Amino acid sequence: MAGYLLKRLGGAVVVLFLTALLLAAAVHLVPGDPARAVLGAHATPELIAQIRAKMGLDKPVAVQLWDFFSGLLHGDLGTDFVGGVPVTTLIGEALPDTLALAVASMILAVAGGVPLGIAVARRPGGILDRLTHGLSMIFVSAPVYVTSLILLLIFAVKLRYLPAMGAGQFSDPVNYLSRLILPATALALFWWGYLPRILRATMLEVLSAPYIRSARAFGFRENVIFYRYALRNAVLPIIAIFGLMVGYSLTGTVFAETIFGRSGLGTLALSAIDQRNWPVIRGVVFTYALFFICANILADLSYRVLDPRVRLSEEFETGV
Amino acid sequence: MSDKPLLDIKGLDVSYHLDGDVFAALRDIGLTVRPGEIVGVVGESGCGKSTLSASLLRLLPGNAEIDRGEAWLKGRDMLRLGEEELRRLRGRDIAMIFQDPMQSLNPTFRIGSQMAEAWRSHQARGTKFTDFRDEAVKALASVGIPDAAERMASHPHEFSGGMRQRISIATALLLQPSILVADEPTSALDVTLEAQILELLKQLREKHGTAIVYVSHDLGTVAELCDRVVVMYAGRVVEENDAVALFDNPAHPYTRALVDCVPSRTRRGEALATIPGRVPSLSALPPGCKFAQRCTMARSICGEEEPGLIPQAGGGVRCHMFDPAKAEAWLIGGRTPEAVAAPSLKVTIREPERDALIEVRDLRKHFGAAKGFVGRLLSAARPPVRAIDGINLTIRRGEVLGLVGESGSGKTTLGEVMLRLQAATSGEITFAGKKLRQLPEKEFRRRVQMIFQDPHASLSPRQRVASLLTEPYRIHGIAAEEQQSVDALLAMVGLSADLAAKFPHQLSGGQARRVGIARALALKPDFIVADEPTAGLDVSAASAILNLMRDLQQEFGLTFLIITHNINLIAYMAHRIAVMYLGQIVEIGPTEAVFDRPAHPYSASLLSLTSQIDTQERKRARLLVPGEIPSPRNPPAGCRFHTRCTHASERCRSEAPTLETAGHGHDVACHFWRHIDQEKS
Numbered sequence A: 001m002a003g004y005l006l007k008r009l010g011g012a013v014v015v016l017f018l019t020a021l022l023l024a025a026a027v028h029l030v031p032g033d034p035a036r037a038v039l040g041a042h043a044t045p046e047l048i049a050q051i052r053a054k055m056g057l058d059k060p061v062a063v064q065l066w067d068f069f070s071g072l073l074h075g076d077l078g079t080d081f082v083g084g085v086p087v088t089t090l091i092g093e094a095l096p097d098t099l100a101l102a103v104a105s106m107i108l109a110v111a112g113g114v115p116l117g118i119a120v121a122r123r124p125g126g127i128l129d130r131l132t133h134g135l136s137m138i139f140v141s142a143p144v145y146v147t148s149l150i151l152l153l154i155f156a157v158k159l160r161y162l163p164a165m166g167a168g169q170f171s172d173p174v175n176y177l178s179r180l181i182l183p184a185t186a187l188a189l190f191w192w193g194y195l196p197r198i199l200r201a202t203m204l205e206v207l208s209a210p211y212i213r214s215a216r217a218f219g220f221r222e223n224v225i226f227y228r229y230a231l232r233n234a235v236l237p238i239i240a241i242f243g244l245m246v247g248y249s250l251t252g253t254v255f256a257e258t259i260f261g262r263s264g265l266g267t268l269a270l271s272a273i274d275q276r277n278w279p280v281i282r283g284v285v286f287t288y289a290l291f292f293i294c295a296n297i298l299a300d301l302s303y304r305v306l307d308p309r310v311r312l313s314e315e316f317e318t319g320v
Numbered sequence B: 001m002s003d004k005p006l007l008d009i010k011g012l013d014v015s016y017h018l019d020g021d022v023f024a025a026l027r028d029i030g031l032t033v034r035p036g037e038i039v040g041v042v043g044e045s046g047c048g049k050s051t052l053s054a055s056l057l058r059l060l061p062g063n064a065e066i067d068r069g070e071a072w073l074k075g076r077d078m079l080r081l082g083e084e085e086l087r088r089l090r091g092r093d094i095a096m097i098f099q100d101p102m103q104s105l106n107p108t109f110r111i112g113s114q115m116a117e118a119w120r121s122h123q124a125r126g127t128k129f130t131d132f133r134d135e136a137v138k139a140l141a142s143v144g145i146p147d148a149a150e151r152m153a154s155h156p157h158e159f160s161g162g163m164r165q166r167i168s169i170a171t172a173l174l175l176q177p178s179i180l181v182a183d184e185p186t187s188a189l190d191v192t193l194e195a196q197i198l199e200l201l202k203q204l205r206e207k208h209g210t211a212i213v214y215v216s217h218d219l220g221t222v223a224e225l226c227d228r229v230v231v232m233y234a235g236r237v238v239e240e241n242d243a244v245a246l247f248d249n250p251a252h253p254y255t256r257a258l259v260d261c262v263p264s265r266t267r268r269g270e271a272l273a274t275i276p277g278r279v280p281s282l283s284a285l286p287p288g289c290k291f292a293q294r295c296t297m298a299r300s301i302c303g304e305e306e307p308g309l310i311p312q313a314g315g316g317v318r319c320h321m322f323d324p325a326k327a328e329a330w331l332i333g334g335r336t337p338e339a340v341a342a343p344s345l346k347v348t349i350r351e352p353e354r355d356a357l358i359e360v361r362d363l364r365k366h367f368g369a370a371k372g373f374v375g376r377l378l379s380a381a382r383p384p385v386r387a388i389d390g391i392n393l394t395i396r397r398g399e400v401l402g403l404v405g406e407s408g409s410g411k412t413t414l415g416e417v418m419l420r421l422q423a424a425t426s427g428e429i430t431f432a433g434k435k436l437r438q439l440p441e442k443e444f445r446r447r448v449q450m451i452f453q454d455p456h457a458s459l460s461p462r463q464r465v466a467s468l469l470t471e472p473y474r475i476h477g478i479a480a481e482e483q484q485s486v487d488a489l490l491a492m493v494g495l496s497a498d499l500a501a502k503f504p505h506q507l508s509g510g511q512a513r514r515v516g517i518a519r520a521l522a523l524k525p526d527f528i529v530a531d532e533p534t535a536g537l538d539v540s541a542a543s544a545i546l547n548l549m550r551d552l553q554q555e556f557g558l559t560f561l562i563i564t565h566n567i568n569l570i571a572y573m574a575h576r577i578a579v580m581y582l583g584q585i586v587e588i589g590p591t592e593a594v595f596d597r598p599a600h601p602y603s604a605s606l607l608s609l610t611s612q613i614d615t616q617e618r619k620r621a622r623l624l625v626p627g628e629i630p631s632p633r634n635p636p637a638g639c640r641f642h643t644r645c646t647h648a649s650e651r652c653r654s655e656a657p658t659l660e661t662a663g664h665g666h667d668v669a670c671h672f673w674r675h676i677d678q679e680k681s
Helices: A002-029 A034-039 A045-055 A061-073 A087-122 A127-141 A144-158 A173-207 A210-217 A222-240 A242-259 A265-274 A278-306 A308-316 B049-056 B083-089 B111-120 B130-142 B161-175 B191-208 B219-225 B243-248 B253-261 B372-378 B411-418 B441-447 B465-476 B486-492 B497-501 B509-521 B539-556 B567-573 B591-596 B601-609 B650-654 B673-680
Strands: B007-018 B021-033 B038-042 B064-073 B094-097 B179-183 B211-215 B228-233 B236-242 B310-312 B315-317 B356-367 B385-396 B400-404 B426-431 B448-451 B527-531 B559-563 B576-581 B584-590 B660-663 B666-668
Touching: A002 A061, A002 A278, A034 A045, A087 A127, A087 A173, A087 A222, A087 A242, A087 A265, A087 A278, A127 A173, A144 A173, A144 A242, A173 A222, A173 A242, A210 A222, A210 B094, A210 B111, A222 A242, A222 A278, A222 B111, A242 A265, A242 A278, A265 A278, B007 B049, B021 B049, B021 B211, B021 B236, B038 B049, B038 B219, B049 B064, B049 B094, B049 B179, B049 B211, B094 B161, B111 B130, B111 B161, B130 B161, B161 B191, B179 B191, B191 B211, B191 B219, B191 B601, B211 B219, B219 B243, B228 B243, B228 B253, B236 B243, B236 B253, B253 B539, B356 B411, B385 B411, B385 B559, B385 B584, B400 B411, B400 B567, B411 B527, B411 B559, B441 B448, B441 B465, B448 B509, B465 B486, B465 B497, B465 B509, B486 B497, B486 B509, B509 B539, B539 B559, B539 B567, B559 B567, B567 B591, B576 B591, B576 B601, B584 B591, B584 B601, B584 B660, B591 B601
Parallel strands: B038 B211, B038 B228, B094 B179, B179 B211, B400 B559, B400 B576, B448 B527, B527 B559
Antiparallel strands: B007 B021, B007 B064, B228 B236, B236 B315, B310 B315, B356 B385, B356 B426, B576 B584, B584 B666, B660 B666
């Protein structure tokens, strides 16, 4: 197990390095000059050169890269071109709101999708099955910005049940939570369409497995077979997609934050892109990548804990 | 044994509904099981054996429907019980173990927890759980799980297939059902493990008086284990009788044909019987007797009227021939058909030539063997798998050599390395007088062929049969005038020409295997390795393949290496037999000599454990091999068999025996074969 963890962490470091490299390269590939973006269209060439030097853009690419990586090792993501604030401070301010949204959306996704999947698998071909089959198509194919807008129009504008804009303050938890509901739901809708279908399929597959028939032949209670015996095996593939789920939620937050006027990493990234504010973009994307990789490692680890066979096959990898 | 039946099935009809079609899976089934009795159910695949066994617990899939019938168990009709009442019956009164022990345990739960769940399912709520542990450990220990108390915490994948089947039996033991249904419980296991499981089932009956319904396609194990046998065909019971009477004196033409299909040593020199055609589709059954189309004895009445089960001494037969009112149609010159049984067709097995076709010297194949200095350093803690470890073997031109041994003995690897499908780690192969290294690969490939174990998987699913058969010609650039036509190739393996346009998935297992053989024969090879040529085939399809291989050997003088678990097959048609254990040959010699006087304790056990239909053979002593084959990664020191050998001494633990001669062309690797031989006589 320790060896496996080490291997995965090593892999993660490589992926992060490549991400950083790609980001650094992007500065030189994407059109638009940060200095011009900051100073506006009428800036004099001298002023631009001065600002570029301040930003470190006049140095050779290799040196810029070196600066970035050596900073990274010290936990320094550079300084904001525009405000002169350390990028880590900006991210630190924006991160809680984004994490709250991502986590809330995933909790909603699982809390809604898994029970629905179980209920559907309980009676395949039943009313609920047919109903969710149709709805899931809509949920899966509707992009976040569409669902966000629709939810916003119905529940905030028309019915006025929930606040429309802003993220609120942690100091007022009820208000904060009420502001989370709509964007988190918008992000969870996809999973309410997707999870029940996956769970239904894996559940039906597991229920037709020989060991389920064996359990029946020994007179196991149906509830034990369904909720204990089959469910644990059927949930395993769901855990494998947890990593994807984190990725989807994080990218989704960019849309949801923009539409619901929330502060967070997404809005931070968006404004940074407008300004060609490279250090901020780099920092934000790097943070996204970090979360995505951690989530995937976590998913794989929990998979190994829950499925004893995976541990074994790992042992055999080097053997026969 | 009380005469009152424990389980009494009457007039059971079961149908499957699939895409609007109705499949008559079972019709008019009658089956009684008395306390402590072992009843065998046999028949080809598609005859309803598994449907019947599942019906006994009412464990049928969702698209099955019980149309009619009664199933009395302990005074209650199971077919009329509610789900909860039925659940209480399952496990406690009638339990079932299944074919695939690798999949019949839940992979994510510890075995102790699975057994506990079975136990809990039949306890009143609030029963003390402490009793369970003791009983479970006792049950596991009694089925031969070592360190039972600790192993309760292990997951299924930590056990071998044989061990898992034992765990299933232990779970049944825990619940003490009066009937255990065993659906092909040993089909996935080696002969040594099969014998251990059959022994366990016998003990279950001896110690606990459990009645057993044993379902199998393997007539041999049924003959060895069962008191009474039911033969099924197309969803009907066609014959029922005491096991001895049924196998010694089969009445129904189908039973007779089945028994005559099975190869054995006593059948050497005879052609095996075959049953033409296939089991009819259950959705379009012919009127009259369902076997009539394949029956050599059929008369016009058979196609018109379906026979009932005609009572006979000890059982019954579903055949008009045994109906006194109709028997007239079968009288030949005033004699009954049994009296004029056709003499079996004599065949010869062509003797091999003098010269060696293929020779291997000190051949080794180690998997995961470290390469270079760094590799050796890294793998210091992890020795390679010694799949084959020092094999010397000569096969003469025209010879049929049978290679037997348990799974993990290295049989298949040896075959593949000899054909250069895998590179040898060390050693030398000489083919037709030339070192393999000096022989151009293409030429070698043309002259040797393999018949693969899984016929369907070894044929490309996107090519038609005709294209598959001519592919060898395209690969080797054979001139058109030297090619055999597709029709000729198909005819050679006894297939009709209209199969040429079919895809592999449209073929039956037997047909696919024949296509595989025809493909191997297209290039007129000198040497063929046949890996389990009859595995997965019904007895009638298997006998047809064996007849074909034997004919080919006779006609073209083909050289065969037959790799198989099925020792009866070797006894039937091989010139010589080689027995492998953990990568080494422990005994090799002429078939007759080895079967008469097996010198190595391992071969002696394998031969004695091979199940036999023949009544005389069934009386032989069975030499059980304890335990399981060790890992070829860490083979035992000294004689590799010493850990399982009842004759092992101090010398066997330290000194590895080498092959020494035990008779004309008969070699054995055992320190004490002389001593053991004397003990026997």
